[in-house]
């Protein structure tokens with residue numbers, strides 16, 4: 029089961045410091061900010077704590093008796109459970125050699141004494157946030173494959189999801205979207221029609237035009253899909269796409285009739301990819317259009333159904349042969 033994002037103020041921090049007054053001051057600042065704090069007066073004592081628990085972050089002095097901060101860091105990093113714990117040195121020493129030694133052992137950050145409570149808290153929060161982001165990315169990577177299987181099964185249109193994602197990624201690259209954005213787009217592409225699971229199969233697979241009542245049912249799938257994923261934190265990034273992929277640039281789409289820039293950009297992009305794939309795929313009620321005809325349809329509906337910028341990106345990808353390539357790969361697998 030994938031856990032929800034860690035709430036920072038429930039994080040436990042391990043503070044390692046041999047100066048008793050400093051240790052108390054650090055503990056008070058961190059506890060005052062809502063963190064749970066474990067303390068140790070040298071590296072050896074810190075290792076005892078680590079045998080029984082995994083703190084969210086370690087904040088350690090360098091110069092300490094028995095076992096110094098460098099030795100502690102080396103031991104923490106050599107254990108599988110300690111390899112990813114954020115580790116910050118808090119030290120009066122800030123020489124280049126210290127920094128070099130710490131970096132080579134895998135320290136994440138340095139804070140040089142004297143430190144204000146504001147500096148301390150912002151360094152701790154920044155490190156915890158980065159660790160959360162890292163965990164989230166790992167969860168997202170693990171989740172993608174299972175979601176794909178689920179989406180493909182539900183859609184009853186094998187490979188549709190894969191092709192829509194491939195078309196969408198080509199458009200996003202043309203628009204110079206960064207990796208984070210393209211990742212969110214991939215989730216949206218995988219899940220965009222997930223709400224069709226709530227549409228009766230008799231409607232989804234009907235071998236003829238839908239009646240007005242059946243269209244009412246069909247048009248519920250974006251809202252149903254968004255509801256299905258709204259309680260899952262790591263899927264929140266896909267909601268704008270799932271909810272708005274049938275909106276139209278001219279405001280005549282659904283579910284909300286949003287117009288132009290009111291429609292999330294991700295959804296405007298996916299709409300082109302999804303429509304191109306829908307037109308070039310066989311459906312229960314009609315045969316596929318050839319890809320040249322589908323291309324002309326997309327261009328003809330620029331500024332009506334589609335954002336002209338997205339159509340421009342589509343034309344650029346088309347002229348480089350990218351849509352042909354994805355289409356050819358996908359047509360034997362409809």
Ligand SMILES: [Fe+2]
Pocket residue numbers: 220221249273274
């Ligand atoms: Fe849809």
